[in-house]
Amino acid sequence: MTLAIDARGLRKRFGRTDVLAGLDLAVPAGTVFALLGPNGAGKTTTINILTTLVQADAGTAHVAGFDVAAEPEEVKRRISLTGQSAAVDEVLTGTENLVMMGRLSGLGRTEARTRAAELLERFGLTDAATRRVGTYSGGMRRRLDLALSLILALPVVFLDEPTTGLDTRSRQELWSVIRSLADAGTTVFLTTQYLEEADRLADRIAVLDNGRIAAEGTADELKARIGGDVVELRDAGGELLVELPTDGTVHGLRAAIDELDRRAASGAPGVSVTIRRPSLDDVFLAITAGGSPATPSADGLARPELIESK
Amino acid sequence: MTTLVQTRPRLSPFTAEATFINRSFLHSVRDVEALLMAVVLPVMLMLMFTFIFGNAIDPSGGYVDYVVPGIILLCAGFGASSTAISVSRDMTTGIIDRFRTMPLRSGAVLTGHVVASLARNLFATGVVIAVALLVGFRPVASPLEWLGVFAIVGLYILAITYLFAAIGLAASTPDAASGYGFILLFLPYISSAFVPVETMPGWLQWIAENQPITPVIETIRGLLMHTPIGDSAWLAVVWCLGIIAVSVVWGAWLFRRKAGRR
Ligand SMILES: Nc1ncnc2c1ncn2[C@@H]1O[C@H](COP(=O)(O)OP(=O)(O)OP(=O)(O)O)[C@@H](O)[C@H]1O
Ligand SMILES: [Mg+2]
Numbered sequence: 001m002t003l004a005i006d007a008r009g010l011r012k013r014f015g016r017t018d019v020l021a022g023l024d025l026a027v028p029a030g031t032v033f034a035l036l037g038p039n040g041a042g043k044t045t046t047i048n049i050l051t052t053l054v055q056a057d058a059g060t061a062h063v064a065g066f067d068v069a070a071e072p073e074e075v076k077r078r079i080s081l082t083g084q085s086a087a088v089d090e091v092l093t094g095t096e097n098l099v100m101m102g103r104l105s106g107l108g109r110t111e112a113r114t115r116a117a118e119l120l121e122r123f124g125l126t127d128a129a130t131r132r133v134g135t136y137s138g139g140m141r142r143r144l145d146l147a148l149s150l151i152l153a154l155p156v157v158f159l160d161e162p163t164t165g166l167d168t169r170s171r172q173e174l175w176s177v178i179r180s181l182a183d184a185g186t187t188v189f190l191t192t193q194y195l196e197e198a199d200r201l202a203d204r205i206a207v208l209d210n211g212r213i214a215a216e217g218t219a220d221e222l223k224a225r226i227g228g229d230v231v232e233l234r235d236a237g238g239e240l241l242v243e244l245p246t247d248g249t250v251h252g253l254r255a256a257i258d259e260l261d262r263r264a265a266s267g268a269p270g271v272s273v274t275i276r277r278p279s280l281d282d283v284f285l286a287i288t289a290g291g292s293p294a295t296p297s298a299d300g301l302a303r304p305e306l307i308e309s310k
Numbered sequence: 311m312t313t314l315v316q317t318r319p320r321l322s323p324f325t326a327e328a329t330f331i332n333r334s335f336l337h338s339v340r341d342v343e344a345l346l347m348a349v350v351l352p353v354m355l356m357l358m359f360t361f362i363f364g365n366a367i368d369p370s371g372g373y374v375d376y377v378v379p380g381i382i383l384l385c386a387g388f389g390a391s392s393t394a395i396s397v398s399r400d401m402t403t404g405i406i407d408r409f410r411t412m413p414l415r416s417g418a419v420l421t422g423h424v425v426a427s428l429a430r431n432l433f434a435t436g437v438v439i440a441v442a443l444l445v446g447f448r449p450v451a452s453p454l455e456w457l458g459v460f461a462i463v464g465l466y467i468l469a470i471t472y473l474f475a476a477i478g479l480a481a482s483t484p485d486a487a488s489g490y491g492f493i494l495l496f497l498p499y500i501s502s503a504f505v506p507v508e509t510m511p512g513w514l515q516w517i518a519e520n521q522p523i524t525p526v527i528e529t530i531r532g533l534l535m536h537t538p539i540g541d542s543a544w545l546a547v548v549w550c551l552g553i554i555a556v557s558v559v560w561g562a563w564l565f566r567r568k569a570g571r572r
Contacts, residue, residue: 051411076413077318087408091337103329104412106319132340148408155315185315 002065004029004156004187005050009059011211012045019045021211022059027204029155032178032188034198037208038288043191044084046208047160050189051081064155080149084160086141087148090134094125094144097133101148119147122177124170138165146174150181157181159190163197175201195280205280207287214287222283229275230282231256236270245282318413326414330422337396338426344392349434352385353441359504360445367505374447379530380503381442382435383523384495386467389431390474391491393423397478398487401568416565417558420475427471428464435463449534458533462546466526469553476561479568503527522549 005027012020019042027033037043048054050063052072061068064078089097095116102112120126123143128136133144142165149157159178163171178188178201192198198205199219206216215222228248233241244259246252253275260273338345356377364373400406400419409419439447451459474491481487498504500514501523507515518524525545532539 053407053410073413076411079411081408081411083404083407085404087404087406089333089405090403091340092333096336100329100333101408104321104326104409104414106321106325152318153315154318 002029003027003062004031005033005061005063005189007046007050007059007061010046010049010056010061011058012042012049012054012056018211020049020056023208023211024213025061025206027187027189029187030182030185031203032182032190032201034202034205035189035191035208036193036195036198036205036284037191041208041288042211043208044160047081047083047158047189047191051079051158052076053081078155079158080152080154081158082146082149082160082162084164086145088133088141088144091132093130093132094120094136095129097144097148098151102151105151107151115151119150123147124173139167139170142166143170143174146177150177153181153184153186155185156187156189159188161191161193163192163194171197195284199280207284209288215283219280222280223278225283228252228278230278231260232274232276233260234272234274235268241271245278245286321414326418327421330418331425332422334396334422334426335429338430345430348385348388348392348430349437351388352381352434352438355384356381356438356442357445363504374442374445375449375535376531377504378439378442378447378449379527379534380498380501381438382463382530383466383498383503383526385434385438386431386463386470387491387495387498389427389434389467390470391488391495393427393471394474394478394481394487394491395484396423397475398481398484401479402483406565410565416562420472420479420561420565423475423478424468424471428467431467431471432460432464435460450536451534455533459530462526462529462533462543462550465547465550469522469550469557472554472557472561476557476564479561479564497521497523498527501527502531522546522553525549 003026005025007023007025010020010023010025011018023042023046025033025035025046035043035046045054049056050061050068052068052075055069063075066074066078068075089100092100095113098116098119099109099112102115103109107115117126117129120129123146125140125143125147128140133141136144142162146159146162149159162178163174166174175197178190182188182203190202202219204217205219205222206213207222208214215225217225228246231244231246231253233243235241242260242263244256246256257273356374359377359381360374364377367373368376397420406419474487477490478487481490500510500518501507501521502518503523507518507524510518525542526549528537528542529539529546531537532542
């Protein structure tokens with residue numbers, strides 16, 4: 001198995017905070033990898049280091065087989081980046097933006113035009129092709145921004161929160177684009193705040209917390225880590241009242257039900273209880289809340305408690 | 311999609327530069343207001359100097375002959391500060407990060423801005439000279455000397471534009487970048503551009519005689535009006551080349567080092 005991204009012990013400090021405190025990553029070639037983490041966790045910083053924009057204070061990183069610090073030019077020949085904020089030229093039209101990037105990627109004039117038209121079509125921007133990007137909506141800008149990264153089929157593509165600001169249809173379009181990229185052999189490294197996205201799209205998921213990878217694996221492996229099912233209590237209107245994770249044992253389930261009783265919340269009319277598999281949201285919240293997710297406390301309830309509405 | 315992954319091909323020489331020059335030209339012609347300002351403002355300044363201050367400074371009416379070189383340099387100053395703003399805007403919008411993750415020579419983006427600015431400014435210079443001729447400017451230069459005028463003006467524009475492109479990289483925001491532009495609009499006043507250096511107080515004379523604008527002005531004026539040039543020509547060339555060298559090195563360093571700031 002060749003690794004498209006292989007980072008070891010990455011450290012980065014800004015002022016007095018250690019944003020990355022020994023980050024390790026191993027991303028197999030041709031897979032989709034999602035990096036999750038709360039705001040300010042260091043996701044963008046990680047991408048900046050892997051794309052040669054920022055130098056790590058310590059540690060090494062290889063991307064597409066080359067060291068980002070020692071051979072940045074070789075790395076740059078094999079990657080593209082769509083950053084967190086749109087990197088488009090507002091004065092130029094959509095077509096002009098794509099043709100410019102095509103030329104900078106080594107395409108000839110006509111080749112660049114053809115490719116621009118293809119990508120505009122694919123990202124639903126054909127109607128806006130000859131308009132200045134300054135007049136585009138936020139979502140249109142984002143789509144153009146993504147198209148600009150896909151002019152060539154490069155070995156590794158970095159997408160920093162690619163679907164933020166996209167409507168449902170565009171988001172699903174992009175998901176299918178990303179899947180087909182991976183099927184064609186491109187490694188996709190993305191960050192996202194939408195856990196459903198990571199769940200649906202990513203072969204492997206890592207959660208970044210306190211400057212380190214706190215958990216890593218497939219979506220199922222991560223869900224298994226949190227333990228057992230989640231007990232939900234909902235009122236007559238379907239509104240979530242209490243949500244308790246369990247450790248998956250009968251004892252844990254009983255403890256959760258008892259806990260509901262103790263709060264006298266389950267007796268109200270119309271209140272119903274359901275048991276469901278943990279979602280990635282549960283995993284994410286459990287991991288980033290500072291607790292260690294797979295260690296249930298003595299009463300069989302996994303800590304910390306996830307959500308409780310009033 | 312069945313394409314296999316590929317690495318970026320190596321670009322043929324100057325492809326990146328040509329692409330960025332094309333980009334900056336599109337920016338120039340689409341920012342009609344800025345383009346208009348770059349031409350109208352120097353022309354208005356010249357008319358003001360000629361008709362309002364001119365008669366007070368030189369009642370014989372020959373002041374327009376004296377002031378044209380200064381106006382040309384002021385005009386170049388406007389152009390350079392607009393370059394600083396464009397470069398700074400690139401830095402803050404994040405588009406620079408896209409370029410920095412591509413295998414491009416670090417100076418290529420700047421070259422685009424600088425070449426477009428050079429073209430804009432030479433055009434504005436032409437307009438200023440044309441209007442000056444209409445209001446009584448009577449240069450005595452031979453065609454060869456005219457060529458010399460455009461060469462030295464071009465060199466000066468190149469120098470300050472490159473310097474301001476680098477300042478645009480260093481500035482924290484486009485607004486800050488435009489602030490630095492005031493230096494260029496101010497320096498010509500402490501030179502022989504508008505009044506002879508001899509009329510200034512002693513300490514100002516020292517500044518005026520040792521700053522780059524005075525030799526450039528004296529060279530242009532000498533070529534146009536056959537006033538004595540002396541050491542000014544080579545001093546002007548040395549100043550300009552020095553500024554270009556420092557700016558290119560500084561700019562490339564800044565470009566490599568600075569991540570886009572947003
Ligand atoms: N150039 C910088 N100078 C100082 N601090 C920085 C710099 N870049 C990032 N930081 C800090 O590093 C931390 C991590 O930032 P980063 O942008 O990597 O987070 P993130 O995980 O991408 O967050 P978000 O989800 O909000 O995009 C933040 O606290 C941020 O303030
Ligand atoms: Mg971020």
